[in-house]
Amino acid sequence: MNGTFPPSPRFDSNRAWQDASAAVNANRDALIALAGVFLALPAFALAVLLPQPEPQPGTDMDAAMELASLYFQDNWLPLLVLGLLSTIGTMAMLTLFGHASRPTVGDAIRKGLIATPIAILAQMIVGFVMTGLILAPLALGAGGSKTLGTVGLVIGIMIGGWFWIRTSLTTPIIAAEGVRNPLAAVQRSFNMTKGNGGRLLLFLFLLALAFIIAGEVLQLAMALLVQLVAGPHAGTITGALIASMVQAAMAVYLSAAMVASYRQLGAG
Numbered sequence: 001m002n003g004t005f006p007p008s009p010r011f012d013s014n015r016a017w018q019d020a021s022a023a024v025n026a027n028r029d030a031l032i033a034l035a036g037v038f039l040a041l042p043a044f045a046l047a048v049l050l051p052q053p054e055p056q057p058g059t060d061m062d063a064a065m066e067l068a069s070l071y072f073q074d075n076w077l078p079l080l081v082l083g084l085l086s087t088i089g090t091m092a093m094l095t096l097f098g099h100a101s102r103p104t105v106g107d108a109i110r111k112g113l114i115a116t117p118i119a120i121l122a123q124m125i126v127g128f129v130m131t132g133l134i135l136a137p138l139a140l141g142a143g144g145s146k147t148l149g150t151v152g153l154v155i156g157i158m159i160g161g162w163f164w165i166r167t168s169l170t171t172p173i174i175a176a177e178g179v180r181n182p183l184a185a186v187q188r189s190f191n192m193t194k195g196n197g198g199r200l201l202l203f204l205f206l207l208a209l210a211f212i213i214a215g216e217v218l219q220l221a222m223a224l225l226v227q228l229v230a231g232p233h234a235g236t237i238t239g240a241l242i243a244s245m246v247q248a249a250m251a252v253y254l255s256a257a258m259v260a261s262y263r264q265l266g267a268g
Contacts (some may be wrong), residue, residue, distance in 0.1 A: 015264065034105065043247055090172030093252060097259035132158040166190050174219045196265060212250075219239050
């Protein structure tokens with residue numbers, strides 16, 4: 001996947017954050033509609049109607065994994081619908097950020113719908129390759145000691161993470177450029193991120209981490225406050241609402257940040 005593309009400019013995370021924040025502020029009303037309908041509302045409904053069971057204290061890893069597996073088996077259809085809505089909403093937001101013409105909400109949704117199958121195929125390609133990259137070192141150490149297997153797993157995760165960040169601009173490319181070949185979009189992302197993988201990974205990781213920490217603190221504080229006033233059930237509902245809103249906000253800013261990164265690295 002080396003290609004003949006010119007080298008990308010050095011990634012500037014501060015500039016990417018400023019551009020992303022400006023894009024969110026400029027499209028605030030449209031983003032509230034998109035994130036609310038496609039991200040926050042479905043996630044909240046799923047959390048309230050089909051809450052994922054929490055493992056009891058002291059539950060071992062195998063039992064916890066089995067509990068999660070049973071939940072996904074029993075609820076695969078609503079989870080699939082949630083994933084599809086999330087992808088459509090994300091592609092619509094990427095379209096909104098990626099086009100200088102500033103499309104309307106309706107145009108963004110329409111273009112997001114068109115781009116969604118391409119994005120899903122591209123994600124499947126990335127996921128397939130990542131799985132192979134993670135499992136290959138693990139398989140090499142499977143016949144040895146437990147320590148060797150652990151080392152193989154760590155190496156595989158590092159290689160898989162490297163491949164993921166190199167292909168992380170695939171969906172912004174599909175949304176902004178109208179690419180209809182998922183493999184071409186993956187390859188273009190791979191070339192655009194050359195020499196900037198580490199800086200891009202740190203930027204996206206810190207952005208996601210900030211939202212996760214802030215969301216956990218806000219969710220816990222609000223849920224406890226409402227629980228004290230209105231009871232445990234109201235506290236649970238409030239916690240689910242806050243969590244869905246924070247997840248939607250994180251998706252908005254991550255989408256804006258990825259488009260800002262795409263534009264910056266695509267200037268080379």
